[in-house]
Amino acid sequence: MAAGARDSQSLLRGLDPKLLHRLARSWPLIRHPLQAPPEGDWRNWLLMGGRGSGKTRAGAEWVHALASAGEKSGLRIALVAETLGDAREVMVDGLSGIARIARHKRPEVEISRRRLVWPNGAVAQIFSAEDPESLRGPQFHYAWCDEIAKWKYADEAFDMLQFSLRLGEDPRQVITTTPRPVPILKRLLSDPGTRLSRLSTLGNAGNLAPGFIEALQARYGGTRLGRQEVDGELIEDREDALWRRDRLEELTVKLTEPLSRIVIGVDPPAGAGAQSVCGIVVAGLDRLGRAVVLADCSVTGESPAGWAAAVLRAFRRFEADRVVAEVNQGGEMVGALLKSVEANLPVRMVRATRGKFLRAEPVAALYEQGRVLHAGRFTDLEDQMCDFGPDGLSNGRSPDRLDALVWALTALLLDGVGEPRIRTL
Structure with a gap:
């Protein structure tokens, strides 16, 4: 064994077990580099990935890190999903949702008021993309849009959200979605303010059920659906398709x-x-x-x-x-x-x-x-x-x-x- 490895093991053995447990759950230490927010100036962070690739976890961690920072906070954050049910079941209460990944300063979920409230005063409001008008009026510092490629009224809801991102000095939003060749995604990809992270299901295999990747590869490997839903590729329409x-x-x-x-x-x-x-x-x-x-x-x-x-x-x-x-x-x-x-x-x-x-x-x-x-x-x-x-x-x-x-x-x-x-x- 190399001396450096022996020294690292000796150092770990000397640490408090509780500290080791916290380190093992520390998001900055365990995340994939593509799950880290981009550096520099950007308006939109587009996380485009396959099923189970870790994009939802990245969005939830980004929101929680912003909201839980500081003893007092006046941050206002919008959480927008295809439906209110999706917002709650995926963005809030899901296995990778905010309420599940929050290790400290956990927010209180006030579902009757469609919001999350952190101990320091930060607030995240829940919205459905099916009701773009609900975004008319509120104002926010940040936003998280989930599965935007599935939104029924994508352009209308996204536009209303842009008008409401007007608080603070640097409003930003993270968009997590499985790719589909829909106009809103093409619009985001062409925006100079967008930074793109492409995630693959294969890259998150260690956090998925045993045999899941093998089953997907056997059934969908090499197909258009597999490239979209597993590899996270944006697949354009078929040349011989009846519709465009x-x-x-x-x-x-x-x-x-x-x-x-x-x-x-x-x-x-x-x-x-x-x-x-x-x-x-x-x-x-x-x-x-x-x-x-x-x-x-x-x-x-x-x-x-x-x-x-x-x-x-x-x-x-x-x-x-x-x-x-x-x-x-x-x-x-x-x-x-x-x-x-x-x-x-x-x-x-x-x-x-x-x-x-x-x-x-x-x-x-x-x-x-x-x-x-x-x-x-x-x-x-x-x-x-x-x-x-x-x-x-x-x-x-x-x-x-x-x-x-x-x-x-x-x-x-x-x-x-x-x-x-x-x-x-």
Whole structure:
């Protein structure tokens, strides 16, 4: 053994065990260099990484270090997630959330007031990106935005946040997200005030369950999905895909008028299990005869009774006229199952006679003609749309959400199914 190593071990043996325990949990000592805030001048610290790569922990540690500094603090910090539930479950109470990683000066979580309060007086407020207007009025020194690539109203919420970052001498924000080729990420990457840290799931293998990395590599290694969700790469749209993200961005609008017809497109799962997805997409017609995609209500891992109940919830929520459900996988059972949750549910069963790509092509043409709009960003659905080519999705899975969309839009614009009825907003 080298003399230096013996000296280090002797020094460690002489330390108080409690001090050793604190050192073992000290974030500056155990973090990856890419989890450390960038040096120099910056406005945005963009942490773009795969699942389980440690980006959430880095964001939580950054916020806690700022808020817990000093005996007295007047810092005001914004915590913005896709939904309020995500903010609490991931940013605050999650395994890598602020309340879990705080080793000293732990903040009190006042969930009824949607805020965290540190002993020194620093306050972090929780916001949902689904409600950009909630960011109008408050003002902050710092902000943490989580999974911004999934935000439904990303540009609106991010812009409102920028107006509120006006306290102190150097307002800054950290943005943690799994990459997707969406406009807000491209906008951040082109901003000269952005510093980028790319994290990979592989780099955090020591903190993940045994066998997790091997299972991911076996299933997704070398695929587009693996490069995005594991390696943290920003993967652009497929060249042979039927849809382009820039076109979907152009067709995304805020709904400001009643709709005359609403249908629920349903693509039932072929089987059961944690990964089975029932595609449920809601769309209606505006006064100009254009289809408007209102929601992606798809559910994952549900039993047949569970996904049938989800269809009924969507039907009631949007006061729909009709459910259009594919029956290729389940035959008459699909209709019987939907009727079992609501006897009077108006269901039209459709059977595919052509391949998925051939069914999707005329629907994609409607988008090119400007005859379909989106009433928000539906990231999971858009991911399938922009990754769907002649050979299907690049990961080999069923395009469940896309199939539901195709059935809904075919019924509205190509088949003309559904009874007209005016809704008010």
